[in-house]
Amino acid sequence: MSSDLKIKVRGLKKAFGSNVVLDGVDLDVPRGKSLVVIGGSGTGKSVMIKCILGLMQPDAGSIEIDGQEVVGMPARERERVMRKFGMLFQGAALFDSLPVWENVAFGLISGRGMKRGEAKEIALRKLSAVGLQPEVGDLFPAELSGGMQKRVGLARAIAAEPEIIFFDEPTTGLDPIMAQVINELIVTCVDMVGATALSITHDMHSLREIGDNAAMIYQGKIIWAGEAKDIDNSGNPYVEQFVKGKAEGPIRMPVRSF
Numbered sequence: 001m002s003s004d005l006k007i008k009v010r011g012l013k014k015a016f017g018s019n020v021v022l023d024g025v026d027l028d029v030p031r032g033k034s035l036v037v038i039g040g041s042g043t044g045k046s047v048m049i050k051c052i053l054g055l056m057q058p059d060a061g062s063i064e065i066d067g068q069e070v071v072g073m074p075a076r077e078r079e080r081v082m083r084k085f086g087m088l089f090q091g092a093a094l095f096d097s098l099p100v101w102e103n104v105a106f107g108l109i110s111g112r113g114m115k116r117g118e119a120k121e122i123a124l125r126k127l128s129a130v131g132l133q134p135e136v137g138d139l140f141p142a143e144l145s146g147g148m149q150k151r152v153g154l155a156r157a158i159a160a161e162p163e164i165i166f167f168d169e170p171t172t173g174l175d176p177i178m179a180q181v182i183n184e185l186i187v188t189c190v191d192m193v194g195a196t197a198l199s200i201t202h203d204m205h206s207l208r209e210i211g212d213n214a215a216m217i218y219q220g221k222i223i224w225a226g227e228a229k230d231i232d233n234s235g236n237p238y239v240e241q242f243v244k245g246k247a248e249g250p251i252r253m254p255v256r257s258f
């Protein structure tokens, strides 16, 4: 039933000139669940997320959030829907010139007009939730390791207690131990704020840790969707090749000959 869906995507299409990136994507994100989308490099995962976030206009198709069509929605109304979203970008995307606490509180202060003192208190609480001491709040992003920056990004993503959180390759560039710490924090934080989560990743380990459900995108379409625990027995040769990381199989990587 569509009321059980937080996000419902149907027939989403997007091309750049002759490069057809999304060719009729259908995706269901059930309310309160964590869906992880996998797919090779350049298969359109980021383009799909950008369309859902309203950062990119699709050529065709429908995106419903809480049963409300957002494609073609007037900018003002769309902004209100965007407030339901939190986002952890690849590489954390922190503002270098702002101390850590202000990075976390940015959306609260500039987006919601919260007083700085109140926003700082919330920011320090969220930093503590991701295992960072209050002293870290006064440091600048350049003074932090990559893993700490990811934690700060996560604290920022949950600062406004969003209904939906997007995770863009949350473990890319981290060592396996820090990747696991971030995976566990994602699960805890998503639970803590009771959010629905949509992630994109190449990292199969991360998928198994953070996903209730999984989907695979290939050649502009979702070619498999199911419970994350079933991904090893998908019966789909494309999914199998990706999951096992095999060079041989139906997926052909574009290789340029010089």
Ligand SMILES: Nc1ncnc2c1ncn2[C@@H]1O[C@H](COP(=O)(O)OP(=O)(O)OP(=O)(O)O)[C@@H](O)[C@H]1O
Pocket: 016, 019, 021, 039, 040, 041, 042, 043, 044, 045, 046, 047, 048
């Ligand atoms: N603004 C844009 N203008 C033109 N082409 C674009 C634009 N954004 C994305 N593309 C193209 O869309 C395709 C898919 O890109 P996208 O970034 O969504 O891939 P991805 O699956 O997220 O890849 P990766 O896993 O490597 O991040 C690529 O061929 C890319 O060149």
